[in-house]
Amino acid sequence: MAQNLFDVAGKTVVITGGLGQLGRQFAQTLSGNDAKVAILDIGVRGEVSGDSVLYLKTDITQRRSIESALAAIEKKWGIPHALINNAALDSPPHISCEETSGVENYPEEAWNKIMDVNLKGTFLASQTIGRVMANAGRGVIVNINSIYGCVSPNPQIYEHKKKNGQAFFKPIAYSVSKSGLLNLTRYLATYWAPKNVRVNTLTFGGVSNNQDPEFVKEYSRRVPLGRMAQEHEYNGAILFLVSEASSYMTGANLILDGGWTAW
Numbered sequence: 428m429a430q431n432l433f434d435v436a437g438k439t440v441v442i443t444g445g446l447g448q449l450g451r452q453f454a455q456t457l458s459g460n461d462a463k464v465a466i467l468d469i470g471v472r473g474e475v476s477g478d479s480v481l482y483l484k485t486d487i488t489q490r491r492s493i494e495s496a497l498a499a500i501e502k503k504w505g506i507p508h509a510l511i512n513n514a515a516l517d518s519p520p521h522i523s524c525e526e527t528s529g530v531e532n533y534p535e536e537a538w539n540k541i542m543d544v545n546l547k548g549t550f551l552a553s554q555t556i557g558r559v560m561a562n563a564g565r566g567v568i569v570n571i572n573s574i575y576g577c578v579s580p581n582p583q584i585y586e587h588k589k590k591n592g593q594a595f596f597k598p599i600a601y602s603v604s605k606s607g608l609l610n611l612t613r614y615l616a617t618y619w620a621p622k623n624v625r626v627n628t629l630t631f632g633g634v635s636n637n638q639d640p641e642f643v644k645e646y647s648r649r650v651p652l653g654r655m656a657q658e659h660e661y662n663g664a665i666l667f668l669v670s671e672a673s674s675y676m677t678g679a680n681l682i683l684d685g686g687w688t689a690w
């Protein structure tokens with residue numbers, strides 16, 4: 428029988444932000460392929476853990492919070508095999524007009540909040556969980572990026588909002604925080620290569636999620652494939668990066684964006 432190149436059975440995979448739109452997809456795909464999945468999310472409330480899934484209320488901006496989640500994972504399943512750094516803020520909740528109206532008025536608090544989660548939180552999770560994987564001599568880290576960490580958002584997509592008297596710019600802190608992941612990946616990849624911990628960036632284009640039809644039209648016509656992604660379309664890349672199928676890949680950036688960054 429052919430060996431399953433994308434085998435993740437029995438691996439313990441930690442997903443930050445695992446309750447979100449894409450994190451849920453990754454969790455279902457991995458547990459559907461017999462991995463054990465630990466979901467670390469600030470939004471965990473009454474979710475029920477089981478034999479192959481563990482929900483842990485965790486704030487990735489707080490080192491102690493990640494440490495206590497790791498202790499619970501190690502107690503149940505031992506040292507994790509993989510970490511998917513997926514939790515991120517696009518804009519903080521209760522977004523203010525200043526935040527979307529352009530750089531000149533972009534609030535410092537919004538910058539701090541986004542940097543705190545997207546960069547510092549990703550660093551703290553990598554440091555805490557990467558350390559034990561490195562000590563075990565194996566591991567995988569996947570840092571979830573956006574096309575807006577590779578190229579600047581195109582403000583023309585939001586031109587239609589001006590007709591309604593609104594100005595909208597994708598927040599600068601989101602782009603800057605996501606671009607920081609590219610070198611966080613490269614740094615950790617070379618740093619932990621001797622310990623057999625592979626670290627890669629996985630970059631996504633926009634995902635369909637009941638957005639305003641005008642936005643969907645404007646976005647889609649700038650994508651070579653002519654549409655937004657469906658939320659399941661990144662699951663194959665997750666299996667690839669977590670499994671031995673990507674055993675010679677580290678420090679790289681895998682881009683799934685329908686061709687957005689190709690022209």
Ligand SMILES: NC(=O)c1ccc[n+]([C@@H]2O[C@H](COP(=O)([O-])OP(=O)(O)OC[C@H]3O[C@@H](n4cnc5c(N)ncnc54)[C@H](O)[C@@H]3O)[C@@H](O)[C@H]2O)c1
Pocket residue numbers: 443444445446447448449450467468469470485486487488512513514515516544548571572573574631632633634635
């Ligand atoms: N959805 C898209 O169109 C898209 C496109 C490109 C990249 N991405 C990236 O994919 C990833 C997932 O996106 P999504 O759309 O599923 O996001 P989402 O907003 O649906 O989910 C994010 C999750 O992170 C959690 N979270 C926020 N702050 C946290 C903290 N301090 N500690 C722990 N958990 C915290 C939230 O509770 C939430 O469950 C993000 O990194 C995002 O930047 C998304």
